Amino acid sequence: MQIKKYTDYGLRTLIYLGIRSPGSVVTINEICDAYDIPRNHLNKVIHQLGKEGFIRTKRGKNGGFSLAAPPHEIRLDHVIRRLEGDTPWVNCHSPTCTIEPACELQHILAEGKRAFYQFLSNYTLASIIGNKAQLERIFTTNTL
Amino acid sequence: MQIKKYTDYGLRTLIYLGIRSPGSVVTINEICDAYDIPRNHLNKVIHQLGKEGFIRTKRGKNGGFSLAAPPHEIRLDHVIRRLEGDTPWVNCHSPTCTIEPACELQHILAEGKRAFYQFLSNYTLASIIGNKAQLERIFTTNTL
DNA sequence: TCTGTATATGCATTAATAATGCATCTTATA
DNA sequence: TATAAGATGCATTATTAATGCATATACAGA
Numbered sequence: 001m002q003i004k005k006y007t008d009y010g011l012r013t014l015i016y017l018g019i020r021s022p023g024s025v026v027t028i029n030e031i032c033d034a035y036d037i038p039r040n041h042l043n044k045v046i047h048q049l050g051k052e053g054f055i056r057t058k059r060g061k062n063g064g065f066s067l068a069a070p071p072h073e074i075r076l077d078h079v080i081r082r083l084e085g086d087t088p089w090v091n092c093h094s095p096t097c098t099i100e101p102a103c104e105l106q107h108i109l110a111e112g113k114r115a116f117y118q119f120l121s122n123y124t125l126a127s128i129i130g131n132k133a134q135l136e137r138i139f140t141t142n143t144l
Numbered sequence: 145m146q147i148k149k150y151t152d153y154g155l156r157t158l159i160y161l162g163i164r165s166p167g168s169v170v171t172i173n174e175i176c177d178a179y180d181i182p183r184n185h186l187n188k189v190i191h192q193l194g195k196e197g198f199i200r201t202k203r204g205k206n207g208g209f210s211l212a213a214p215p216h217e218i219r220l221d222h223v224i225r226r227l228e229g230d231t232p233w234v235n236c237h238s239p240t241c242t243i244e245p246a247c248e249l250q251h252i253l254a255e256g257k258r259a260f261y262q263f264l265s266n267y268t269l270a271s272i273i274g275n276k277a278q279l280e281r282i283f284t285t286n287t288l
Numbered sequence: 289t290c291t292g293t294a295t296a297t298g299c300a301t302t303a304a305t306a307a308t309g310c311a312t313c314t315t316a317t318a
Numbered sequence: 319t320a321t322a323a324g325a326t327g328c329a330t331t332a333t334t335a336a337t338g339c340a341t342a343t344a345c346a347g348a
Contacts, residue, residue, distance in 0.1 A: 001145060002233050003253070004335065011249060012241070027294070035242065040337055047296060060345025063294040076252065089146050097156070098179065102278035104271060105155060108220065109147070112263045119259035123252050134246035148306065171323070184308055191325065204316025207323040 007083040009037055010045045011128065014054065014079065018071040018125050019135050025064040034139055045083070052082045071129060077120035089113050151227040153181055154189045155272065158198065158223065162215040162269050163279050169208035178283055189227070196226045215273060221264035233257050 013031050020026065028046055032039045046065060050057035054074060057065040067074070089109045092100045100106070129135065157175050164170065172190055176183045190209060194201035198218060201209040211218070233253045236244045244250070273279065 115263035130248040
């Protein structure tokens with residue numbers, strides 16, 4: 001039980017964008033350098049973030065991506081649900097569990113998952129950007 | 145984001161014990177046959193269930209294990225927390241994330257995890273045993 | 289229109305971790 | 319003391335996530 005690095009990278013990207021002035025465009029390479037994470041993986045994350053509508057991506061020269069909405073409008077539950085994939089937290093099939101029809105576990109876990117995401121729905125990208133000034137400092141220090 | 149088979153097997157074992165008369169002793173082989181799951185893995189699950197105090201195990205001839213408490217007293221959050229392992233749902237180290245000190249993600253996710261387990265704390269082994277008669281039927285049919 | 293720079297896409301490979309298998313030890317009891 | 323049960327440790331396999339690599343596509347500006 002742990003979110004994937006994939007999801008983690010997506011959130012870090014949003015944080016990086018979130019402390020920028022609205023509409024400012026950054027590239028995948030810039031994020032990779034900032035966090036020292038592999039380009040190939042991030043590539044796919046950025047792509048999905050674009051497809052899901054969290055960021056706007058633009059190809060070609062002077063291309064890159066930027067937030068599609070202000071940080072306080074990007075909800076954590078939405079981002080994590082999408083990046084993480086919204087599958088059940090218990091797998092009653094493959095292989096099929098014989099008691100499945102008489103077992104309430106899957107339903108209770110599904111509700112538990114709902115409780116988790118409902119809690120997260122109270123938070124946005126703005127919520128996880130704790131100390132904006134400190135974040136800016138970290139990034140500029142790393143880049144130099 | 146999915147519970148491990150390990151945890152799943154543990155819960156299935158408790159369900160199997162839960163529909164038995166109190167104190168009745170079963171063996172690892174019996175559980176393996178009932179669910180068609182590998183003995184080696186279940187071995188370790190049973191061992192931990194014993195260590196954690198959910199079941200009482202007994203070695204040697206005529207040995208086996210039984211529930212250490214009635215089903216309605218065995219809380220789901222306790223069982224899953226123990227079997228699943230209670231580690232953070234995001235890993236800010238290995239490798240260390242540079243923005244960790246300025247990032248609220250880990251704290252919010254920790255609270256989200258808390259919300260999940262708090263929800264589960266309303267349920268017990270008795271809760272996931274939906275249809276006791278049907279369960280009994282499934283097991284006797286499988287055994288024949 | 290050509291060239292360079294950016295994301296998009298698919299497939300191959302590696303890494304991490306869970307699951308399983310195997311061997312053997314320990315304990316209890318008939 | 320033989321047998322049947324769980325306990326334990328290590329080896330192997332399977333699964334899935336992560337990473338690497340190659341190349342396509344799009345866009346901007348010279």
